[in-house]
């Protein structure tokens with residue numbers, strides 16, 4: 001069996017290398033590549049993807065996995081080998097159940113539909129996009145059907161991002177969360193608006209860059225195994241445990257946006273920098289799921305980066321870089337400004353109190369579209385009705401409404417809930433961390449984060465993608481994902497800020 005395991009690991013290592021090469025080309029595409037390189041880059045990526053797919057889905061891999069699945073049952077279920085075999089068997093089944101004819105058609109349809117979506121968005125014309133979204137939804141329904149029997153048609157899609165998580169579980173969580181968030185938002189809306197005008201003046205790029213670097217260096221982002229560059233949309237990517245990179249962007253009139261996005265991406269990156277060496281060259285050298293990944297980025301961005309204790313240490317440093325902009329703004333007012341709640345139309349600009357509502361609306365619509373209880377042509381109206389109900393605002397046009405996100409045009413159905421789940425997991429972990437490190441707040445106030453990062457490394461990061469998200473969260477916090485810690489966090493934070 002040892003020989004078979006070694007052979008299997010060799011194949012998986014090569015598949016992982018090919019994936020890393022794709023990631024590196026993708027990084028270069030967004031950071032360095034001249035515009036004219038798009039076509040050539042597309043060809044290279046397609047070739048690598050083809051080789052990797054063939055290698056992974058070969059009958060040799062399948063036969064090895066059949067034998068190894070039996071072998072894995074004799075191992076400690078928490079061992080690296082048992083987890084690798086289990087995860088690869090799951091991925092193999094998912095990859096091989098989908099006919100290549102479907103994969104090709106899906107690629108073609110979504111490439112076209114993304115182009116049309118851009119046009120529809122800029123012309124504010126949903127009807128342009130409608131037939132393409134209908135096709136995408138039809139293909140996604142077909143995709144789900146390759147995995148029959150399922151409890152819910154959305155399950156196989158959700159599983160691509162949150163292994164093992166069921167639609168019913170997410171609906172349960174969101175069902176409890178939504179009324180509480182709506183209620184909190186109403187209470188805040190009845191209070192006077194916070195003035196954050198000092199955030200919407202010009203801040204020089206270099207100062208934003210320097211401050212961001214200072215913050216994430218103190219967080220513990222390892223520059224020896226990473227770097228930061230600029231890109232249009234900030235992201236994190238990695239080519240192995242020893243090379244996890246982040247990007248950022250600057251908007252001179254929205255300084256807070258770059259600052260918090262740098263902390264966010266560093267949170268993602270420190271997760272992958274913390275994966276155990278023993279998982280090198282395997283797909284387990286990654287996050288447990290999108291939600292767990294997002295829990296790490298959100299924790300550094302919000303629970304740490306938008307807290308008062310954090311700014312007690314960092315605000316004087318920020319004022320030193322931007323004396324003209326902030327010299328006359330007290331720390332208290334700055335803190336309130338970066339935590340201002342305002343129901344808005346656009347998800348990516350949403351604050352902590354409203355963000356999840358944007359996500360819940362999208363999940364409900366995705367499910368209704370897949371189930372067929374909502375027709376694509378009725379989508380804009382359904383969108384606007386929910387916006388009014390949950391957030392109290394109605395988009396004046398589809399560009400700022402149903403057409404705002406790229407996800408659906410690219411066929412990414414099942415991704416949205418992971419954003420909100422990430423918020424919930426971050427608060428759930430935070431409660432546990434504060435039990436384990438009782439003086440965490442005073443450490444943060446002194447700009448010290450090593451004990452926090454160490455806790456995350458030991459409890460979350462080192463495991464990589466060995467465990468399914470619910471298993472990992474339960475192991476660490478004693479409960480599967482639940483909305484209560486997040487609601488406790490929001491209520492206590494905003495009660496203080498808004499005098500509720």
Ligand code: CO
Pocket residue numbers: 264268294297
């Ligand atoms: Co993120």
